Amino acid sequence: MQQRRFGPFTVSAIGLGCMNLSHAYGTPPSAEQGERVLLSALDAGVTLFDTASLYGFGANETLVGRVLKAHRGRFTLASKGGMAGVTGDDGVVRRVIDGRPEAIRKNCEDSLRRLQTDVIDLYYLHRWDKKVPIEESVGAMSRLVEQGKVRALGLSEVSAATLRKAHAVHPIGALQTEYSLWTRNPEIAVLEACRELGTTFVAFSPVARGFLCDAVHDVMAFDAKDIRRSMPRFEPGHHARNLALLPGYRQLAKEAGCTPAQLAIAWLLHKDGNIIPIPGTTSVEHLREDLGAADVKLDASLLQRLEAHVNQQTVSGHRYGAQARAEVDTEDYAA
Template sequence: MHTCSIGLFSVSAVGLGCMNFCHGYGSGATPQQAQAVLHAALEAGVTLFDTAALYGFGASESLVGPILQPHRDRIVLASKGGMAGVRGADGVLRRVIDGSPQALRQNCEDSLRRLGTDVIDLYYLHRWDPRVPIEESVGAMARLVQEGKVRALGLSEVGVDTLRRAHREHPIAALQSEYSLWTRNAELGTLAACRELGIAYVAFSPLGRGFLPGQLQDVTQLLASDMRSSMPRFAPETYARNLQLLAPMQVLAAQAGCSLAELAIAWVLHQGEHVVALPGTTRVDHLLEDVRGGSIQLSPTVLAGLDALFQPQAIAGDRYGLQAQREVDTEKYAFEQTGR
């Protein structure tokens, strides 16, 4: 598996997202399962591990921190602030987006404590808070760098204009956004802007939230706690239309001599030397399959076939519902709002 640059860091082209252990996809993993996946990733050469204050309202950080601590000198540890659990007057934890300097500092201090480390290698603004100028949020994060609490800064799910404004305030090492054959908003501008500015593009959900490997056939069985159950693309009728893409994709996978999951990872990494794939999983066999995808070279014929098959207009349904769309600064949403 080759490596990619994120700021001053050199990381494995395939990293490991640690959300799945306790957030987003239903039942998650037991601590023993998570530990097995983390150890397998280390043995397979994965050097980028990504978590966030939001994931399990801190549970992911508390889980991965002690396991990764003995390996801190050979890995890049990433986390995110600006979107975390806040306990209301009723005692219930709720997700809150808050990009104020005070919140970001508190989020960072909490993450350092849960992770059991003195410094976070790569610290992201999880979501841009439109109530706070991006310069103000990034400026607060830059002070964390100056204080030695954070080594490099990243942003998540922002568009080109926001990215450029942030980068002028302080160098941005990475932009993390969803990118896969199934979700190609990056090609509307952010992928090229990252290349121009020397920013790594960290592609989360490169397997289309479990769609592209072809193993999820019946979405009616998704748990109510699984975030996909509320996503338009995973509505039963819509998902059935999308499943029709997998048979021709399987033909291309056979030509490449790999599985659907390996093909999806390989395609993402073929989109630029500045692109890092960040899949998440609770299973060791799936992790190893993802890692293998990082070493596969695709022919021009296979790449052209995938591009033709997964044109955006061929995908049924939006990736987010309206509320979640309002929380991301993507070019698609900006275009729909402004008509530009």
């Protein structure tokens, strides 16, 4: 497996986003299947595992901790706080964004316990709580570094301006946001800011939440709890228009001698040596397919045609619905 820099660490060029094993796309796989995926990734040379307090309201960290604790020295562990499941007076667990120092401290302590480790290698602020200055939240996270509970800091779904404010308080080792052929927002400003500051850019949803795997054809079949139900691009009208992109996209993958999923990930690897994609999957077979993208070579002509075919102008619909758009701080293209 090729290696890339991740904050102060060196990790596999493709990491594993662990969210799918516990969260977001309907009924999660069994614990046994999750274990198979995690251990298969480790055996295949993956050395970056990405989880969060939010995923499964702690279930994902618990899974990662239980399965990988015996191998802790073999990989770099990233998790996130500042957005977690909180149980209300009615007994219902709800997602809450809370960037207050006391909340961040508690999130981190809870994560360390679930992950069964003494230290988290890179700890992200999952969402900037806009009621709390970013400097205050990052200041609290920097104290976790001083206490030896965290080795490096990261941010998720923030703008270049917010990254720079945070970096002035404490070095930001990594910034994570959605980036793929069909979500190009980071190209507005954040990628350049990361290069300037020496911050690694981590691309989540590199295969467009399954769309660029050529695997999402019937949105009406989504599970009731599948988060894609709230995303405009998967609404029937937008989705029908987006499906028209797939024949040409399949042809480009064929020319490249790879699968559609591998083409999407390989594109990211070719864009910049500072980018690490973290695809997620519940299947060992798909995991191996994704990791095969590291061996795909794309020439300049194919890259140009690929970017012209799938981009912000050719994709129909916004990546997020109104609520999710209000919660992130990323730059956006004009509607």
